[in-house]
Amino acid sequence: MVEGFGKGHHLHLIDGSAFIFRAYHALPPLTRRSDGLPIGAVAGFCNMLWKYIQDGNGSDAPTHAAVIFDHSAKTFRNDIYPLYKANRPELPEDLRPQFPLTREATRAFNIACIETEGYEADDIIATLSCQAREAGGRVTIISSDKDLMQLVGGGVEMLDPIKGKAIGPDEVREKFGVGPERVVDVQALAGDSVDNVPGAPGIGIKTAAQLIGEYGDLETLLARAEEIRQPKRRQTLIENAEQIRISKRLVQLDCATPLDFGFDTLSIREPEPGALLDFLTRMEFRTLTNRVAERFGAEAPPPPEAAPAQAEGAELPAIERSLYTIIRDEEALAEWLAEIAEKGVVAIDTETTGLDEMQAELVGVSLCTGPGRAAYLPLGHVDGAADLFGSGARAAGQMPMARALEMLKPVLEDAAVLKIGQNIKYDWKILARHGIRMAPIDDTMLLSYALNAGAHNHGMDELAREYLGHDCVPIKALIGSGKAQIGFAQVAIDKAGEYAAEDAEVTWRLWHHFRPKLAPNRVTTAYERLERPMVPVLAAMEMAGVRIDAEHLKRMSNAFAQKMAGLEDEIHGLAGESFNPGSPKQLGEILFDKMGLTGGKQGKTGAYSTSADVLEDLAAEGHDLPARVLDWRQLSKLKSTYTDALPTFVNPETGRVHTSYSIAGAQTGRLASTDPNLQNIPVRTEEGRRIREAFIAAPGMRLVSLDYSQIELRILAHVAAIPALKQAFREGIDIHAMTASQMFGVPVEGMDPMIRRRAKAINFGVIYGISGFGLARNLRIPRSEAQAFIDTYFERFPEIRAYMDSTVADAKENGFVRTLFGRRIMTPGINQSGPAAGGARRAAINAPIQGAAADIIRRAMIRMPEAISGLPATMLLQVHDELVFEVEEGAVDDLIAAARAVMEGAADPAVHLDVPLVVEAGQGASWAEAH
Template sequence: MNNNKLFLLDAYALIYRAYYAFIKNPRINSKGQNTSAIFGFVNTLEEILRKENPTHIAVVFDSPEPSFRHIKYEEYKAQREATPEDIKASIPIIKEILQAYNIPILEIPGYEADDVIGTIAKKMAAQGVDVYMMTPDKDYVQLVDDHIFIYKPRYGNNDFDILDKEKVIEKYSLSHPMQMIDMLALMGDASDNIPGCPGIGPKTAQKLLKEFGSVENILNNTDKLKGSVKNKIVENKDQILFSKFLATIKTDVPIEVKIEDFKRKEIDEEALKRIFEKLEFRTLLTRVFKNENKKPVQGMLFEEETTNFKNNTIEQNSTSKKIIAIHTTPHTYKMVKEEKELIELCNEICSQKSVCFDTETTGMNPLLSELVGLSFAYKEGEAFYVPIDNDRGKAQQRIEIFRPFFENEKIEKVGQNIKYDILELRNYDIRVRGKLFDTMIAHYLINPEIPHSMDHMAKMYLNYTTIHIDELIGPRGKNQKNMRDINPEIVCKYSAEDADITLKLKNILEKELQENNLEKLFNEIESPLIYVLADMEWTGVRLDLEALEQLAEEYRKEMNQIEKEIIEMAGVEFNINSPKQIGEVLFDKMKIIDNPKKTRTGQYSTSEEELEKLRSKHPIIEKILEQRSLKKLLSTYIEAFPQLINPKTGKIHTSFNQTATATGRLSSSNPNLQNIPIRDERGKEIRKVFIPDEGCTFLSADYSQIELRIMAHLSKDKNMIEAFNKGQDIHAATASKIFKIPIEEITPDMRRKAKTANFGIIYGITPYGLSQRLGISRSEAKKLIEEYFTTFPDVKRYMDESISKAREQGYVETIFGRK
């Protein structure tokens, strides 16, 4: 049996993926160097080395010379934008890093990475070597075989999917992986500018291949095809065959290789350290070179056996660090059940300045679930687990023991997504008090673009794989178990590990907050906000269910009437909820415009954006848009709200998320209460179903022109500040200065234009955009913008400086230092 495991990495595919993962918040070091592509690529490489521990590895680059595809077809990949300069600058450094890792770099003149990887994969697989092609590109599917797999990064996180023959066949509805070539030949590939057959999408391609097996067989049996599909295939025969040529990965590139050429070797630690230090990769330095052989923790409160296993992973010819987990790292986790020991534990944690705690519960909703256990950690490497009884009375007695800790304002409480724990404890009349440190929020401020889960951070910062909850209760679904069904000894390991790892992360993230000057934002805004949001979620909001049902009935009647009118206008019965049928009615039957826009699959585009452009072409368009609006209001709000009411409180309790947007804006979910429409009458009717508790009144408060006040503060523009200080109507004052007439003579139309300019120009609106909003000519809009900047010169200066700073550093900062 061949135990060799060869990983072949498609360099450019992974580098581009890494670069764009940080595009909204690039990693810029003190020298102004954008290291996003380098950092992301090395992170992925480290993940592979630690998680998969390959015996053999190589990284393959596209050749800078034109490939045979470019020579045969000038349009091949021609639609792609030029390689960003930051990526170009990163390539030599990435190659230097690979040399320090002692990983072979392959680049064959005139060939793309796909062809080189395909050739090596087939050669090695023939020798019984398991080959993993690391790439997000679907082209590689055609190469998958018994010994060849795709190791595909998932979008947005550090997890991976392994695609074998069975998964490929199931995912793409193929009879064998090689059919992917025929698939691409028929439907084309926009990413490589392979034309395919116009009007043939994935479903049609799959159907044809299921019946005929290959492109050649389809072309030999066109007499068996029908309708428009037949016409498209016959008309584009040569293009289909040429597309197949372009889509086929070569497996006979002239390269002589042996499996020994790719064997893992010892890394050049000194060289790698020098590069990481130069790039200011502090996190990677810690993770890659830290000493993992820590001594067991001593001085536990209670006697118990200490787990202290040595790393038992298979020795490989590499000094790259192996990933560690609960069974391979020293720890002392203790279950505490006896009352005397519980009191001693409470006394001990009450004597600490900072303690990490975690809750284990029966569900995901803290307002409906019950406590199963509590875990505590105040020293790295040790933690305590307290199981909570199923009986509510006994559970309350046990939780009461720890009330002095939870309600002690002098003790810092550490947690991961600690708002959940605060709400869970509130079910037992425990009000958590004191300074908070939420590792999820800390990491969000430091790195807003990447995942903030404890599992992800443990891998990133600690080189540690945590016990995943799915290992205990199974994946989400009807068969998922309840945490209370799991053996308490197993829950103890899981929960204690959570508290221990969270504490370790806190100690790292606290320093990173300091290094990034984010302490003030974290301590004065984000952390105190946790308590505020917890109170808001706990309070919830009441609904007038009778009014909601009445509204639902009215909207359904109105929607039915509109649908009848649409059918009458069309003159034919059709499914109004089918975009395909709407397109056929509007553009084939009614022919409301010539040359309507089509999607990549050849279907007419009937998106809201496209229909809005056609609103004036025919009354049926307005009716279709109105029907869609009503349908969305019904499904998203009116019919959904009653299902979300908490049976205990009779209210809706939304979740406010602090870490969901890169900009720091709060988001709302389950349900999303931020997107309820307000600008039209129907939206206002929906808002009316939210009612205050008995004896209470809703109070609506808003800032007055908050964006303009912030702009005045940031830009220090004297004219804008003067208008605010005088208490003037800022829009009328702006109009007065732009149009150069006294404020008393400003007409409503002038004020409207000034208001649009005020709120549009500071967000970078173009003359075209402003002309569209105001219904004026582009030249008039251009003049308005110029007059605006003449009136507020420091606003223009501030905006230009911000853009310049963003270009130099890769980011700008808010008043409180958020990047």
């Protein structure tokens, strides 16, 4: 018996979670202007609710309505089958904090808002539908989720809100091949890869519907499975009977969800204008607020003060270190955590024993919730001074690390609490090693980078000085420098606390400064889509590391040492004296003073240049000494930078090499790799390429390398709109040969390789902001000839000059350039005069091209984890236009297909390129084989 609901009544059930996801994906990542809170999904959600209310449905208007939400990820279905929904992709981190706000929005619209712990929205919808149907009323479920189709019939129908199409029994039959009452049987057999419902392998919806049609229902089918004629089908049904029954329990909606409210609470109510307007104003939805105000004839509350101008003026009090507290026990920590949960935002900084996130030990955590509200939680301090050898005695006044981390974890993983860091990838990795996956996150370094790449670097001390007028305590004041340097763990807790908590407060203040500047500077999308999501992706790659064959490298080192010793003897013999061939100074004096060779150019320091091209010219004239030195240098480089150095980077715990990528290191959006740099492993010479043989896959695995072909030239073709270039890329013809053919009027067939080489050099030169001088040097031709090539090139492809001129003009006018994807790169010095202007000009021309290529591979990397989540594969390395994976032998082809699809489609849907992106793939036991 249902109180207050029966014949003539009409209940609308809105699938709230589906609304949120649709809103999230349909809209760009909007943020609240005043504080940068992600708000796009809430905005879309509110617009949909408002539209829904305005529609009214005329004579078919509902008498009752409710919005139903999923409560939590874990439901009773996980008890039945632990893997249920296990392969769901992670929620986008800027979406989670919006969940509570969508509940608030629903209430503000005065619509019943329902969720129940342990049950999915679908179960609540099922229960309400069943009860309403039994009471003799009608139900419309506003959702397009096929899982709800089992409820259709007997007064219950669905409404697809996107298509505006009603879904009745006929539409269900069209989709599943059976009536609503047998939908669960079909779903149980077919399974569902999205929810990870196993079903019967090899049986899809079509076959399932046919079987159910033939046998009537699932139990009958399973009981009579022996009768099935097709041997494969028969076998799969018999073998998987239990799994199919479990699947049925997973897809069967629960019509007996406990509900703690009556139908009367669902009756339709007009929104309360005051409450609704208050909510919309707080969210800073101007258009919708005005619309709603107009509809109710109410006055729209004044919008909140335009933050930026005010914030500049309303200065925060100066940083005062004496306000900080040290958290020494559970009670104090609990209080801080409660405050953090309430504020929803915390700046965090971890202190460790070292700079290598893969080895450093956690020493303390500092937290800041606002100006003057910062604390330091010491966890791993030791009594430093006590004695030299027995050090490591734990300092007094610290709570146990395990307990502290246990208390921190829920807050650091709480979707409703934003964690702010300065270079937060570092802290993320430290905490990840303690089982904490911090989310959602913001990073002041990346905010600064999104706003001001190219203007300056983005280190904390620099940012604090520039934007807060504050000088941070230098770390050296605590730990000293050089020989006397101590570890952070040895620093006295009180001193450490001041330093650490200050860092957290500076971070909080920088966030407060930068966050509101994203939208007015139109870099919100760049930050949200190109910077912030890189943090967990890169952290995972760095933590995975790459396996190297240290023995192979050591053998190479020995061989190099022997060869070098031989060359050194030869060089000394040729010079007639002993000297260090590694010293440019000594070498220059030998070559140009002692031996009197020509071509000695002295730079500003007065030293002769002995760079490779100088030595190559001398060698070409027939001098042996410079030729030997070139050989010696190559070996010396390979040995010191690679074969000697790489084995020292092998992590003793993982046995692998873990690089670190800096996200905000390069001006253009490229990553930079350090400690060690794995983006400059040799490849151009045969000797060097052997070093790549030492980068190997684990046993049973392969390395797979995928790289973009000619990505920068393709971008140039698109942004400069060069028809000839675009057509060539679409037709897949040799782009350098095409260029040569256009320039010199020779056919592509049987082209002189020399001519092609020149065209290739020009194509690259264009990307770099070509000059006659540069091209002349690169091709070793007279400058006049080089200039003539460039002139011809611009004649044939006039769009390139137009692109270069307009880019430089933009840079001069705005002080920055942008990539296709909205990344902004500042161009300081573009308005200078004199020699420096040339460099700034070329950098401005190059930045949108190199930057767009960087954006594209970032987009691919961000999508990659989800795209390959079903494969036994890991993304390991990025080298600007190449991604390297480690994958189980049997899954190589699947990985290549999946990763290539992501990479080739990475520009979409933000930008539709006029040229295809092409990715080439290779695989092998080593990087040398894969590349």
